[in-house]
Amino acid sequence: MSTTTTTASPHPQHLHNLLQTVHTHLQHQADWHSLTIHTSPALPRPLICGIPPEGGRGAKKMWVLPASLREKWSLRKWAEVFDALPGVEGDGEGQGGGEGEEEGKEGKKLMMGIVSDDSTVVYYVVGEGIVKPKQN
C-alpha cells in the first residue's frame, strides 16, 4: 500500500478523483498490491501501477490508466499515454517505478480502468501494436 500523493500535481483535480476511485477499487475489491500512483508532467494523466493478485493476470506489474465512461477517447490519446510510459520510470514520484521498466519494454501494455457514474469500474487491457489475443 505504497500510495504516493503529491501536493503539487501537474494534473487537474478531477483526474485525481477519477484515479482515487480506481485505486480504491483495485486495492479493496480486486486485491491488487504494491499500488503506486504516478504523476508527472510527461504523463497526459496520472497513472496507477500495481500487481494483480495471484491467479489474476499473472504477477507482473501493470500500469492502470483511469478513465471515465463519460469521456471521449481517441487514437491520439492512447498514443500519448503509450509514448509517455517508458519515461515514467525514474522520474515519476511513485515508488517501485524501477521495477516497471521491464514491463515497459516488452510490447507496451496497460490496463484502462473505466469508471461509470455509479462508480462501477471495468478493466480493459490495451496493448500497442499487433498483440495476439490471449485466448487464441
Add this chain to the structure above:
Amino acid sequence: MATPKIPEEPFPIYLVSSRYFLYDADVISHVRRIHRMCGCLTGTLPQIPQQNVFLGLPLELMSEEALLLVEKGAGYIVDDVRTHECGLRDILEEDKKAYLEDREEGKRRGAEEYVRRMEEKKNVFVRERNNDDGEAGEGEAEDGVEGETVFENSSTSNSKAASTIAAMAANAVMYYPTASTSHQIYHCPPDPSSTEITAPLPERTQGYPLYKHLHENGYFLSPGLRFGAQYMAYPGDPLRFHSHFVVNGLGWDDEIDMRDVVGGGRLGTGVKKAWMVGGEDEEGKVRTFCIEWGGF
C-alpha cells in the same frame, strides 16, 4: 489436380456500379495465394438467389483490396460499362461483319438442328400412333384422324421447316459479347504515357491505411460485419486459421465513445479475439491498439 494457370499481371479488375469484381478463377486463386486477398464470392443461381452458402464466381473485392492491387501494379481497373460501350462503338467494320456473319451462321445451324429434331420426334410419334391404330378397334379411328390434323404429313413439313428458320432468324435477339468474357481488344492495361482518362481509382477509405498495414504484416483481411467491425484479421489463410482481431480503422483524432471501448473489448473477448483500432498518425505512420477484457 491441374495446376492453376498463373495469370499475367496486371490483370483486369472490373468495376460495376461502384463494386469491384474478378471473374477469372485463375486470377482469383492467384490473388489469394500471392496477394493474400480472399474477397467475397458473390455469384449465385438466378433461379434460387436465396441460396447463399456456397456462392460462386464472380468474386467481389473490397475497395481496399482493389486499391492495393492497383497500387502494387498487380491489377488495373476496368470500368465495365464504359469499356463495353467503347468496345461496341470502336469495333472495326470487318470484325463486326465477320462476327455478325458468324452469328447468323450459328443461328441458322441452330434452327436447322431444332427443326430436324422436331421432325424426328414427329416421325417417331406418327409411327407409334400408326402402330397403335393398327392394333386398336374401329372405334379409335377418329382419334387417328385427329392426330393427322395436329401433325401435317411429311410432304408439307419441308416447306414449313424453311419458313420456321426464316421466322426464327428474324426474331432472334442480337447477342453481344460481355466484357467479362471479351478479348483483350476490349481493354488493356492503361498506358502510363497516355493522357486518356482511365477508370477512377478505388476510394481511399479511412480504414485503408490500417488495412494496408495489417496486410503488409501478413494478415488476411475480410469484411468484418459478421463480427460487428470493419474488418476481420486472420493470421493466415482464413481456411486454416481463426481470426485474431476484429478491426476498426479510425482517423487519428476521431472521437471514440468510452462505451465503444467497453463494448468493443467485450465483443472481441467474447469471440476469443481482440478488438483492434488503429489509424494513421500525423507522420503517416499507422499505429494500432488491441483491446481485451481485463478479466475482472
